[in-house]
Amino acid sequence: MEQQVLETYTVESPEQAMALLNPLRAEILSRLTEPASAAELARAINDIPQRVNYHLKALEKVGLVRRVGTRQVRNLVEVLYQAIARTYILSETLNWPKEAVDRIKDQGSLSHLVTAAERIKRDALVLLEKSDQQEEIPSATVDTQIRLGSREQRSAFVQEYVELVRQLAEKYQADDAGEEPYQVVLAVYPKPAQGGEEE
Template sequence: MAHEQLETYVVETPEQAMALLNPLRAEILSRLVEPASAAEVARGINEIPQRVNYHLKALEKVGLVRRVGSRQVRNLVEVLYLAIARTYVLSEGLNWANDTVQQMKDQGALSHLIHTAERIKRDALFLLERSDQEKEIPSATLDTSIRLASAEERSAFVEEYVQLVNQLVKKYQTAAQGQETYQVILAVYPKEGGDQS
């Protein structure tokens, strides 16, 4: 069953912005590009379902996720949730001073980066354990750096970067059942010790 989902959503309210800046809530949203239950999300991020359910209710309350159905699992009815969009952008029109908005963006991105790094480490350790029992665990990494001349150029680079990755994902995404799902995580951040001038 198809469900409508925006490619990008502009966050206009402080309540939505604060929800997005919570690393766990941002992680939950990233897991809801397809309909999923609290239990499924909890398994994916190694959390307890009750905690995920609490944060899902908070995300639903501010309009960042919505209920898209339910299903029977043994004696329980699981509610399925879907994020309203694949990516989120903080509006410059939020009722905060520009430097506050920028600081929130920076802090939120850094918090998400730390949470993502922890997730990669956890996933990699799990796959290392699996590799003891299987011949091959397919994976790939890309590590590069780029010098950007200004904040405007940095913003343009990130925007194009996201667009290109989304195009690539759409090109190779398969609807076939039973195919292995691969996690794709990309990050952009200042290089330690790099020239900031």
């Protein structure tokens, strides 16, 4: 049932690019590296199944998710969906002006940042409740700053950053699918100064 998920997919159609700009759709995609139903996703992101199902169908229509099977749950048959990739890169050949492509990339990254921050907050509150019940919750946070002098430096830094994280994840990935999964979220963005301006 589970199908191969690409590590990276290059988005070349405007329809796919626009779908990725929607924060909820980006959130749904990030949770579909393994098959899941609309009901499962709705519980995971604290939303209603009908709304999630609507966005799933929109993502399926533009080819970013696919149906990978069904599952009987009580008297219902749930459709299982899976994303086609773990990460998405906007192609320079979208036939849009470079400024528009750059803006979409920035907006898409910022939308995903907002969605990721909301997910971390929700997950942290759940884990805090478990911690209050004397359950041990291993976690770690890394917070640092770096000054990057040019667009080229920023691009090179992000590429190397992604590759190092990929290598680290591969090195420590447990072979046993029964092991407890850990969520890893890493972000790079300009630090806002007082008053909302970027530093």
